Amino acid sequence: MMPRWLVPLVLLAIAAALPFGVSTYYVQFIGKAFIMGMLAMALNLAVGHGGMVSICHAAFFGLAGYVLALMSPGYDPASLVLTLPVAAAASGFVALVIGALALRTRGAYFIMVTLAFGEMMFFLFHDTDIAGGSDGTYVNAKPEIAIAGHRLLDLASPLAFYYVVLALLIATIVLLTVLLRSPFGHALAAARDNERRARSLGFPVYRIRLTAFAISGAIAGVAGYFATAQFGFVAPEMLGWHLSATVLVMVLIGGLRSVTGPLVGALVLIGLEEVLKASTDYWKLAEGLIVILIVLSMPNGVRQLWPLIFGATGDAATRPARVPAEANHV
Amino acid sequence: MDLVTFGVQLLNAVQYGMVLFLVASGLTLVFGILGVINLAHGAFYMLGAYLAYWIATYTGSFALAMAGGVAIAFVVGLLLETVFIRRLYGRDHLAQVLLSFGLILSIDEAREILFGKDVHSVAPPAWLAGSFQLTDNLSYPVYRLAICAFCLVVAALIFLVVTRTRIGMIVRAGAENREMTRVLGIRFDVVNRYVFAVGIALAALGGIVVAPVSTVFPGMGDGMLILSFVVVVLGGIGSVAGAAIGALLIGLTDTFGKVFFPSVSSVLIYVLMAAVLLWRPNGILGRREV
Numbered sequence: 001m002m003p004r005w006l007v008p009l010v011l012l013a014i015a016a017a018l019p020f021g022v023s024t025y026y027v028q029f030i031g032k033a034f035i036m037g038m039l040a041m042a043l044n045l046a047v048g049h050g051g052m053v054s055i056c057h058a059a060f061f062g063l064a065g066y067v068l069a070l071m072s073p074g075y076d077p078a079s080l081v082l083t084l085p086v087a088a089a090a091s092g093f094v095a096l097v098i099g100a101l102a103l104r105t106r107g108a109y110f111i112m113v114t115l116a117f118g119e120m121m122f123f124l125f126h127d128t129d130i131a132g133g134s135d136g137t138y139v140n141a142k143p144e145i146a147i148a149g150h151r152l153l154d155l156a157s158p159l160a161f162y163y164v165v166l167a168l169l170i171a172t173i174v175l176l177t178v179l180l181r182s183p184f185g186h187a188l189a190a191a192r193d194n195e196r197r198a199r200s201l202g203f204p205v206y207r208i209r210l211t212a213f214a215i216s217g218a219i220a221g222v223a224g225y226f227a228t229a230q231f232g233f234v235a236p237e238m239l240g241w242h243l244s245a246t247v248l249v250m251v252l253i254g255g256l257r258s259v260t261g262p263l264v265g266a267l268v269l270i271g272l273e274e275v276l277k278a279s280t281d282y283w284k285l286a287e288g289l290i291v292i293l294i295v296l297s298m299p300n301g302v303r304q305l306w307p308l309i310f311g312a313t314g315d316a317a318t319r320p321a322r323v324p325a326e327a328n329h330v
Numbered sequence: 331m332d333l334v335t336f337g338v339q340l341l342n343a344v345q346y347g348m349v350l351f352l353v354a355s356g357l358t359l360v361f362g363i364l365g366v367i368n369l370a371h372g373a374f375y376m377l378g379a380y381l382a383y384w385i386a387t388y389t390g391s392f393a394l395a396m397a398g399g400v401a402i403a404f405v406v407g408l409l410l411e412t413v414f415i416r417r418l419y420g421r422d423h424l425a426q427v428l429l430s431f432g433l434i435l436s437i438d439e440a441r442e443i444l445f446g447k448d449v450h451s452v453a454p455p456a457w458l459a460g461s462f463q464l465t466d467n468l469s470y471p472v473y474r475l476a477i478c479a480f481c482l483v484v485a486a487l488i489f490l491v492v493t494r495t496r497i498g499m500i501v502r503a504g505a506e507n508r509e510m511t512r513v514l515g516i517r518f519d520v521v522n523r524y525v526f527a528v529g530i531a532l533a534a535l536g537g538i539v540v541a542p543v544s545t546v547f548p549g550m551g552d553g554m555l556i557l558s559f560v561v562v563v564l565g566g567i568g569s570v571a572g573a574a575i576g577a578l579l580i581g582l583t584d585t586f587g588k589v590f591f592p593s594v595s596s597v598l599i600y601v602l603m604a605a606v607l608l609w610r611p612n613g614i615l616g617r618r619e620v
Contacts, residue, residue, distance in 0.1 A: 053424050101604050104611040108367045108423050108567065112559040113607065119556045120600035127596040241556075245369070245431040252428055282443065288435030295429040296417055 015166055024158050028230065031162045033270045034169045035227045040250040040262035041172055042219035047248065048256030049180060050212045051192030053111050055244045056098060056118025057220045060091040062239030064221035065228030066125060067091075069137050077141035080153065084143070087225045088218045094121070095217020099210045118241050126236040136235025143229055155229055165226055169263070172219055176259045179215070188212050249291055334464055339585055345474050347581025348481030349536050353554055354561035354573045355488055356532030362505040362568025363525045366418050369430035371533050372555025373437040378403055378534025379546040380441055383450045386541075392455040396538050403534030407527030415526055416519075438548065447548050454542035477539055484535070485574065492570055501525065505568045560603050566616025575614055 019027045039061055046052045064087035071086065072078040102113040124130070131137040142155040155161045179185050190198040191205040199205050228234045237243070246269070254265025272290070276283035357371045381399035386392055414433070418426050441447075453459070454473040461469040492498035500521060503511040512518055536554070544550070561580060565572025583602050587595035606614060 047424070053427065055427065101607050104607055105563075108361065109563060109612070111367060111423055111427060112563050113603070116556055116560050116563065116600060116603060120597055123596040128593070241552075245427070248424070249428055249431070252424065282439050284435045285439035285443075288432045288437075288439065291432030291435065292414060292429055295425050295432065296414070 037263035037266035038223040044262040045216040056114040058243035059118040059121035060217040060220040061224035064224035065234035077144040080143040091221025092218030096214040099213035343581040343585035347578040351577035353536035354558040356529035360529035370433040372551030374533040375537040376551030378537030382538040382541045404531040407530030411526040450546040452541040566613030572615035
C-alpha cells in the first residue's frame with residue numbers, strides 16, 4: 001500500500017503522461033472531462049461546503065464563454081492574459097449579484113431563485129442578438145499568450161491546451177483546499193452546519209456565503225472560458241439549467257465533503273455518458289434512470305447533506321422537508 | 331395604444347396568467363403538502379400537450395383529449411409517487427432536485443420514443459374555433475376566451491376544495507403543521523399520493539389547454555417550469571392564493587413588457603422577481619420570517 005501523500009503524485013504523473021499514451025481524440029476528451037471537473041469542484045464550493053444548492057452555475061460557465069467570444073477579434077486569436085481575467089471577473093460579478101438576491105432566501109426558495117436567475121441569463125443570450133441569439137457564435141481562433149507578436153503559448157495545439165487545463169485543474173484544487181482550510185473556510189462550514197450558532201458567534205454569515213458563491217462563480221467562469229476555447233463555439237444551451245443539474249449530479253456522485261470528489265464524479269459521469277451514447281440511441285433514458293438509482297440507492301450518503309442545508313436541528317433526518325418557516329429559523 | 335388593443339392585450343395577459351396559475355398551483359400544492367421540490371413538473375406540462383395532440387389526432391375530439399390526457403397524467407402521477415417520490419419524503423432538497431432531474435431525462439426520452447420530437451399543433455374544438463371581430467382588422471379568438479373561462483372555473487374549484495371541504499382542510503393542516511396533523515390521525519401516505527397525482531394532472535391540464543393556441547414542442551416544459559417557480563417565489567411557497575397573484579403578475583408583466591419594452595421583455599419577469607425578493611424574501615403571501 002503506498003503512502004497517502006504519494007497518491008496525488010502518482011495520479012498527477014499519470015495525467016501528465018497521458019497525451020503520450022492515447023490518441024488526440026482522447027486527449028481532448030479527457031481535457032473536456034477535466035474542465036467539467038473544474039466546474040463541478042467550483043459548484044461544490046457552494047453546494048457541499050457552503051450548503052447552497054445552486055442550479056445556476058451553468059450561467060456563470062457559459063457567460064465566461066460569451067465574454068471570450070465577444071472579446072475575440074474576428075479571425076485572430078484573443079489574448080489569454082487579457083480575456084481570461086475579464087471572463088472570470090464577469091462570471092464572479094454576476095454570481096455576486098445573483099447570490100446577493102438569492103441568499104436572502106433559504107432551502108427550496110434558494111434552489112428556485114437560482115434556477116430562475118440562471119434561466120434569465122439563458123434568455124438574455126437566447127432572445128437578444130448580443131452574440132448570435134439562439135444560434136450561438138463561433139470563436140474562430142483559440143486564445144494565445146503573445147509578447148510583441150511572439151507566441152509564447154498557443155492553445156490551438158491540443159497538447160498545449162491539455163497541459164494548460166491540467167495546470168488550471170491543479171491550481172483549482174490547491175486554491176479550494178487552501179480556501180477551505182483557512183479561517184474563511186471554517187466559517188463557511190460553520191454557517192452551513194449551524195447557521196444560528198455561527199451568527200451568534202458573530203460571523204457575518206450572509207457575507208461569507210456571498211463571497212464563497214462569487215468565488216465559486218468565478219472558477220466556474222474559468223472552466224467555461226476553456227470549454228468555449230476548446231469547442232470554438234458558444235451557444236445559449238451552455239448557460240441552460242440542464243447543464244447546471246448535470247453538474248450537480250457529478251457533485252453528488254463524487255461526494256459533497258471533499259474538494260476533489262466532484263472531479264471524480266465528473267470523470268465518472270462523462271465516461272458513463274460516452275459509454276451510453278455509444279451503446280444505445282436512448283442514452284438519456286438510461287442516464288435518467290441511473291441518476292434516479294444513484295439518488296435512491298445512496299440514502300445515507302445523501303442524508304448527510306441534511307444538516308448542510310438546514311443546519312443541525314434535532315432529529316432532522318426524520319423530519320420532512322417542506323415548510324419554509326421551519327427551514328428559515330434554523 | 332388605443333383602448334381596443336389595450337383590452338386585447340389585457341385579455342392575453344389574463345389568459346396567460348390563468349394557465350400559469352393552473353400549472354403553478356399544482357407545483358405549489360405538491361411542495362406545500364409533500365415537501366418535495368419537483369423539477370419534473372414542467373415535463374408533465376409538455377407531456378399533457380403531447381397527449382392532447384396524440385388523442386386528438388386519433389379520435390378527432392378535443393374533449394376526449396382533455397379527459398384522456400388528464401386521466402393518464404393522474405395515473406402516471408399515482409404510479410410515480412408509489413415508485414419514486416415516496417422515497418424522497420424527509421430527504422434533502424438536493425436529492426429531490428436530482429431525482430426529478432432524472433425523471434425529466436427519462437420522460438423526455440420516453441416522449442421521443444412515443445411521440446417523436448416534431449412540433450405539432452392541435453385544433454381547438456369546432457364550436458370554439460371562431461373569433462370575435464372587434465374592429466375592421468382586429469379579431470379575438472373565441473378559444474382564448476374559453477381558456478380564461480375554463481381556468482376561472484378550475485381555479486374556483488381549487489379554491490372551493492381547499493377552503494371549503496374536509497380534504498382541503500387536511501391539505502391546509504398538512505401544509506401548516508404536518509406532525510400535528512399526523513398525530514390527529516390523518517394518513518399522509520394516502521394524502522400524499524393523491525395530492526401528487528392532482529398536481530401532475532394540473533400541470534398536464536395546463537399543457538392540454540394551451541395546446542391549441544401555442545405549438546406543441548419538446549422544450550415547452552422547461553420554460554413553463556421556470557415560470558412556475560417564479561410564480562411560486564412571487565406568491566409564497568404552498569400558498570394557492572399566492573400562486574394566483576404571482577401568476578397574474580407575471581402574465582401582466584410579460585404581455586405588457588412585450589408591448590412596451592420588446593427588447594428587454596424576456597428579462598422583465600426576473601426583474602420583478604428580484605424586486606419581490608428584496609421586498610419580501612418569502613413571497614408576497616409567504617410567512618414573514620427570515
